Amino acid sequence: DTEVTQTPKHLVMGMTNKKSLKCEQHMGHRAMYWYKQKAKKPPELMFVYSYEKLSINESVPSRFSPECPNSSLLNLHLHALQPEDSALYLCASTRAPNEEKLFFGSGTQLSVL
């Protein structure tokens, strides 16, 4: 299994909704990442988990709340988002925290109305 699986693929939510994005990998990778990508822009790092502990938070607003329940799962909880948060949210993993070769999921295309 060499995949990073993200659900849902598409999500439309209102500004008062609470939703969660899910990410799963079974490659035994010990670092997992959330990236945000707007159209025609590069992916931007949001959070990094190393060995299930949050190690990097790139000054992301608190309306985004990550969670790493175990070494295979990564969630991103969303609450009170703004329309400008609409983007493609990508999950990725690496075998170890100090490796550069990211394995990306297909992403969740999020629209905030």
Place this chain on the structure above:
Amino acid sequence: DQQVKQNSPSLSVQEGRISILNCDYTNSMFDYFLWYKKYPAEGPTFLISISSIKDKNEDGRFTVFLNKSAKHLSLHIVPSQPGDSAVYFCAASGNSGGSNYKLTFGKGTLLTVNP
């Protein structure tokens, strides 16, 4: 301040010819470089990488060249195939001083290979 620049938003080449995608960087601490390929509605997939101790790395039809003095790298695809049509991202990393390496991505170049 954009530390990794891909100045060509798009490139169009004929099938069978060479595709050359360029990338420039400004941070001299970068010591590892990667190319990712992205199809619509999919996540980026790793293509090829190069360490700063090398100036060339080859993998099948894909070759990456690194010119450290010019802070420039390029991806050559020979021969180009229609299935290569995608957005190509250049990415760079350097030891941030912690236990995590953070990739800095360029904005991407849309490659279109025409049959």
